[in-house]
Amino acid sequence: MNDEQIENLLHKAPALKAPAGLEEKLKADIRLPQANTNARADQTAWRRPPSWTRRWLPALSFAAILLTCLVAIGVQSNLLTELKQQNADLRAKAQKLESLRLTNADVQRLRNENQELDRLRKDNAELQRLRGEVAQLGAQLQGIQNLRAENQQLKARNLSARAASADTSSDAANAEAESIRCINNMKQVGLAFRMWANDNNDLYPKDFISMTNELGNWRILQCPSDKSHNVSSWADVAAGNISYRRVSSGPGADEQHPNVVLFECPIHGHVALCDGSVQAGSAWLKAHLKVSNGVTTLLSGTNPDPGDATNPASGSAVDDKAAQTAQCLNNLRQIDGAKQTWALEMKKSPNDVPTWQDVLRYLGPPNSSAPRCPSGGTYQLNDLNHPPTCSIPGHQSN
C-alpha cells in the first residue's frame, strides 16, 4: 500500500459530529484575568515619578562608559606617550651610543696617532743620536785625515831630509874621493921629485916643469878639485896651468930634511914633504907648519889624520877608510832623521831616547835591519838632544 492508496482510504472515512454544548462549556471553563484592576495598578505605577537613579541610569551608564572609554583612551595615550618617550630616549641613547662609538673611534685613532707620534719621537731621538755619532765620527775622520796629512808631510819631510842627507853625503863622498885622488897625485909627484933628485945630486928641482921627464903623465899635476885650470896637454902644463904650488925651493929643501914641505895643494891644504910622504890638509897641519927663510917646515908632533902615508901603497886603504867614514856618516844622518820623525810623530820630549824598534819604523822599507858601521863600529842612538854616534873615532857627524 502506498501513500496515495492510504490517502484515498482516509478520504473515504465518515465525518464525526462534536456533542452539543461542548464548545460553550469549554469556553466557560476558561478563566481570564480581571483586566480592569491590572490596568489601574499599571496606571498608578506609571503616574508615580520614576526614581532619580532610574531616570539617569542610561545617562550615567553612558557617562560611565564614556568615562571608562576616556580613561582607557587617556591611559592608552599616556602609555603611548610613555612609549614614545621611551622610544625617543632609546633613539637618543642609540645616537649617543653612536656618537660615543665615534668618539671611541676618535680616541682610538688619537691613541694610535699618539703611539705613532711616540714612535716618531723615538725615531727622531735615535736619528739625532745617530746624527751626533755621525758628527763625532766625521770629527774623528777629520782628525784621522789631519793625522794622515801630517804623517804624509812628515814622511815627505823625512824623505826630502833623507834625500838631502844622501845628496850631502854623496857630495861629501865625492869631495872625500877627490881629496884622496889629490893625495895620490901628490904622492906620485913626490916620487918624481925624489927620482929627479937621485939624478941631480940629491937636489930637488925648483919647479915642476923641470922634471916633466920623471912625471910620466901631466894629469898628476892637476888636483881633481881644481876647476880654475883647464888642462888637456903638456902644453897647458908648460903654460903654468898646474894646481900644485912649489914650496921651500931654497937651501935646506932636500932629502936630508924630511920635515920640509916640497909642494902643496892650495885647494886641499895637503902638503908633500921632502921624504916623499904626503900629509892631508887639516887645521892641525895648518897650525903645525912654520915658514922661515923661504922654507916651510912641518913642526914635530903627531898628525891625528896623516892622510898618507909613509907607505905610498896605502892609497887604497885610505880610499876605503874615507869611503867607510862617508858611509858611516850617511848612516848616522839617516838614523838621526828617523829619530826626529819618531819624535815628531810620537810627540816626544828632548830627553826621550828611542829604541832601535822605534827608529827602524822610520828607516827605509819595513823589516829592514839596522844600518851597520862599515868599519865595525857600534851605533848609539842617544836622546833627542844628541845626534846618534859611532864608536869609531872620526865617525862623528858635526
Ligand SMILES: [Zn+2]
Ligand atoms: Zn888638491
Ligand SMILES: [Zn+2]
Ligand atoms: Zn862608524
